Amino acid sequence: MNPIRTETRGAVFEVTLDRPKANAIDLQTSRQMGEVFAAFRDDPDLRVAIITGGGDRFFCPGWDLKAAADGDAVDGDYGVGGFGGLQELRDLNKPVIAAVNGIACGGGLELALSADMILAADHAQFALPEIRSGTVADAASVKLPKRIPYHIAMELLLTGRWFDAAEAKHWGLVNEILPAADLMDRARALADLLASGPPLVYAAIKEIVRDAEDAKFQDAMNRITGRQLATVDRLYASEDQLEGARAFAEKRDPVWKGR
Secondary structure, three states: OEEEEEEEEEEEEEEEEOOOOOOOOOHHHHHHHHHHHHHHHOOOOOEEEEEEEEEOEEOOEEEEEHHHHHHOOOOOOOOOOHHHHOOOOOOOOOEEEEEEEEEEEEEEHHHHHOOEEEEOOOOOOOEEEEEEHHOOOOOHHHHHHHHHHHHHHHHHHHHHHOOOOHHHHHHHOOOEOHHHHHHHHHHHHHHHHOOOOHHHHHHHHHHHHHHOOOHEEEEEEEHHHHOOHHHHHEEEEEEEHHHHHHHHOOOOOOOOOOO
């Protein structure tokens, strides 16, 4: 069976990790996910992606330990985009929504952290249990202290304890909690809203956020106003930039062309 199911709805691209029993990721699956997300990145007709898990119990528990026991190296070739195809994928300047439909732990939580927005089913559970097996949650160690309060992030990394969707929402780790039956409807509605927006602006926002992450404020602003970021330069010279101003002046909805 193919562990990755995809569906295209207009400009929205849905990716479902469906690898029974638990949607764990081995090297082959990771490489395939990287190819899928790279194709999404490079397709001008696709504007928003949703990543979710098959079934109603697991989003993703992360690394496939059974595959590791059979010889998959933890530092093996995960493919383009790194583990799960998202967390190191360069120049992904389109919005990605994670619809967490169940357990998201270890690399599964890191996969969700690679998205721009996270929606969680009300029964979703989270953890970073790598500490208990004597290894490190590498991507989460980089990202989590920047997303939630430092001391909470360190507690989760150092103890590996489980936490539920309500606590994740409390710390700002997820955007919304929904009944499981409503999760994908809400994810699709949000994706449709984003798909109707200006793609060049989304691209500029994502590049600015990445570029400014470790920069001083004025340095970041100088790079933006000096059009030193490729997406910003393209936006400022685009038809869409003029269309936004014209639509406002003419009191009508803009028609975004992505050019």
